[in-house]
Amino acid sequence: MTSSTTPVPLAPATPNPASASPSGLTVRKLEIDLSQGFDRHWYGGDAFLSQYHNALSMSFPVGEQSFIDAVRDCAKLLPQTPEHALLHEAVAQFIGQEATHRHIHGLYNAHLETQGLVNRWQHWATARIDYAKKRGAQPLHFLAVTAAYEHLTAVLADYLLRHNNTLHSADPRMQTLWRWHAAEETEHRAVAYDLYHAVQGNYAWRIRWYIYALLVFTFDSGRQTLLNLWHDGTLFKPGTWWSAAKFFWGRKGAMWYTLGPLLAYFRRDFHPDQEAFAAPEQQTRGLARRWLKENADSFRVVR
Template sequence: MTPDPLRSAASAAAPSLPSGNPYALTVRKLEIDLSAGFDRHWHGGDAFLSQYLNALSMSFPVGEQSFIDAVRDCAKLLPRTPATAALHDAIAQFIGQEATHRHIHGLYNAQLEKQGLVNRWQHWATARIDYATKRGVGPRHFLAVTAAYEHLTAVLADHMLRHGDALGQADPKMQTLWRWHAAEETEHRAVAYDLYQALGGNHAWRIRWYAYALLLFCVDSGRQTALNLWRDGSLFKPATWWSATKYFWGKHGVVWHCTAPLLAYFRRDFHPDQEAVTAPGQQTSAIAQRWLKEHDESFRVVR
């Protein structure tokens, strides 16, 4: 892997940023108490759904920190001008939101450790980051990976927010945690992408890193979930496999809902804020903001 080969005609182009100020990011501190723990099968007694979401949580502290580092490092390369002021402000808010996610999922994961689960995902991710750093991979590559994961998580967040039954039977405080996280992922979904574009990142490298991120996510989430289910004693139960089948392939399954928006990232004219409206007033951003407004007692605005 050669260091930062993102040198193309696009690299010399002037920053391409959305007009006006399209960012409306708020840093919030979630007001829930995880110190008392939660049930092993907190998702309505469903082992698969509980352990799959637990697996995702295990990736966040390392993942969110890597995203913060990538955006912060590349923000230093973006000139401070009136044209880039909105993006610089959004970057500061993005970092604040990701830091709060990292913190709350650290508390979440501490409870999982008490339940006997072992977080391998954090070590797989750390090893890859360290390897890339030692190989001299440039900051824009890390930013491209961040933009890829931000789109992936935003698509999954949309599924969680749009379909009430995705968390309908879960422990109320866990519902709040996951929907708060999903709403904020929707809010800041374009920040890393816009910074990457402003710094001249090209389409070819963008989609290469996206394909890489999709593959890693599928592999890592699958094996961490399997490890969780094995330690939980439910890996080989028919109910576990039936739940997984419904989650991915059921009426509101992830495969049906997420495939098209995930593939949209490969388009040359893609932007994270492009939304397919399924019904009047049902844009993802509107759903997220409605949830935040209706549950503002669950968090405290920091800035």
């Protein structure tokens, strides 16, 4: 694979004075207690919103580990030279952030099991990863998939951070967990993409794997949510479907706000940090840093 576009050097959109890392990324340990669990309908009593977010959480431990592996494997292909020093540092911080996400969502998912929910998504994802490895898929392909999923999660993070009323009725601990995750996804959203270009990944495979990620994410998130609602006993309640319709297609529905950013990935000149039409304080990075600053007592900086 050779690059069909000019590689984009990794650099934070704006300096992050709170980070000691040259890359601007910070590894944090979330200080919330999930040992006592949380309500079945922790999202303000709404079954659909609770079970949809639960479904997303179910994908994270396996997903985050696969992202860590892909980035670590491809970083080995990048020379240890001064011009790549910042990217190597960003990779190390990316791995640290993803490892903390994997851990906290592992605790989250363990409580979901006590509520009678069954995590099938982790097995679907593991089976696909194992199949690709058996077929001899190259590290660069796993990295392209990682870059694609990182864009999907960054778009969802942008929606969550940009709409203050999102999660407003949820359990405060869960609000903190999801907003912290969104803020860190925003911070490291360009790492896998920049590494993909640095090791000569090309546009054609970037787009092929993005289409794959879009289809698989849509299918898996849908069927895991339905499975959660089935075990929850709320699948056939009219209020469940009304909530889903409002979340995706309502006046402030997620689809209206995420479609444009999702399609932007198809541009040849796309880069995750492009936010040309928003002032710095209104850009997603600015929103993420504001939330992290205002909620600094919710986490401990590791490095």
